[in-house]
Amino acid sequence: MNSNPSIPLVDLGAQYESIKEEVLAAITDVVESRKFIQGPYVQSFEEEFAKSHRASYAIGCSSGTSAISLLLEALGVGAGDEVITSTHTFFATAEAIIHVGAKPVLVDIDPTTYTIDTNQVRAAITSKTKAIVPVHIYGNLCDMAELQEISTKHSIPLVEDAAQAPFAKQGDKYAGTFGQGATFSFYPGKNLGAYGDAGLMFARDEELALKVRKLRDHGRTEKYIHDEIGYNHRMDGIQGAILSVKLKYMEEWTKLRRARANQYRSLLDTSKVTLMKETKGTEPSYHLFVISCENRDEVQTALKTAGISSGIHYPVPVHMQPAMESFGYRKGMFPISEQKAQSILSLPIFPELSIENVERITQIVNRVATSQ
Ligand SMILES: *Cc1c(COP(=O)(O)O)cnc(C)c1O
Secondary structure (H helix, E strand, O other): OOOOOOEOOOOHHHHHHHHHHHHHHHHHHHHHHOOOEOHHHHHHHHHHHHHHOOOOEEEEEOOHHHHHHHHHHHOOOOOOOEEEEEOOOOOHHHHHHHHOOOEEEEEOEOOOOOOEOHHHHHHHOOOOEEEEEOEOHHHOOOOHHHHHHHHHHHOOOEEEEOOOOOOOEEOOEEOOOOOOEEEEEOOOOOOOOOOOOOEEEEEOOHHHHHHHHHHHEOOEEEOOEEOOOOOEOOOEHHHHHHHHHHHOOHHHHHHHHHHHHHHHHHHOOOOOOEEOOOOOOEEOOOOOEEEEOOOHHHHHHHHHHOOEOOEOOOOOOHHHOHHHHHHOOOOOOOHHHHHHHHHEEEEOOOOOOOHHHHHHHHHHHHHHOOOO
16 A cells, blocks of 8 residues: 555645635535526626736637637638648547537647647648637647747647636737637636636637627527527536636745646656657646657556656547547658657646645656656
8 A cells, every 4th residue: 555645637626625715615606696697697707817817809719629619610611611730639629620620730839848749830821711719728828929920920820729828828828819819618627727617718809709609609699689600608607606716816825836747857867768858948737748759658557656646638639539430530640749649648737736746757758758
């Protein structure tokens, strides 16, 4: 038996304990006011979240996945169009592109930052390309200067998938404020997690904001007047109220994530494990702390034996998913993503993770890992 307490990949219980009273009071407010769907709690959260990122317009919705498809549809992306994104992402990015009828044109990643390879983006542009969806994977930012140049040159909008990147920064600009639009996920395990499903979109201009607002709520402008065919992709009041409570702590929590990441960086033996390179000028939000080594499975087993959880994000790249078969992708097309899928391991990272536990984890990794 191991005498050390176990360490989860993410500890939502510890966070709840620290804000319990405020969260329960917020839920009670919503229940007593019965503003369950959209309404004032969602609107307040939208305004606060936009302000926290210095974004123009924020529109809450039902999930990170619906946020991507709503934004693409509002930008006019549809059947027969192509949307470029990276194959090294959570499946939802590609799924949302397919939901609007478009084809996800997948490209590989930069081997050091894990973000979309901008040379491959350039090469993938055709007359059918109607959007580019860069994913700020793990909370590291894509090369936005390069992507903005491509976007401007070809007049193709950028929609940032910032699901993992709230409060990530490049210079003094926050993730989600580089493109025409951006999307966030408040899935419970994300950095800013709701207590259910929720998501949000940023829109740079008012016209786009109005369009996505309408689409998320049955295409209506008045209660029973529907201008177009929309969706029920709304955020609910309880989630809005909980997110407003948590938002107040996000700068602090993100700082703690970065501090833990820096501690990992100083303690891990880089002759044995490869660490993600932070994109130049970026302060990542460290949704995940990902290492790469030759014997990943062995390291994961050793951690598990010591009661330490770890994860693989993600074990199968999008182009190799069974559901993607009809798009004509094959194994071997994106070698960097495929190689990473075999060698990456996500170590525990969350604001409440103790310094002692980071030490415990790194000792095991340094002892077991072998270099690539
Ligand atoms: C979580 C996530 C999504 C989907 O968000 P949901 O809220 O779960 O629908 C999309 N893209 C990325 C990169 C994610 O991590």
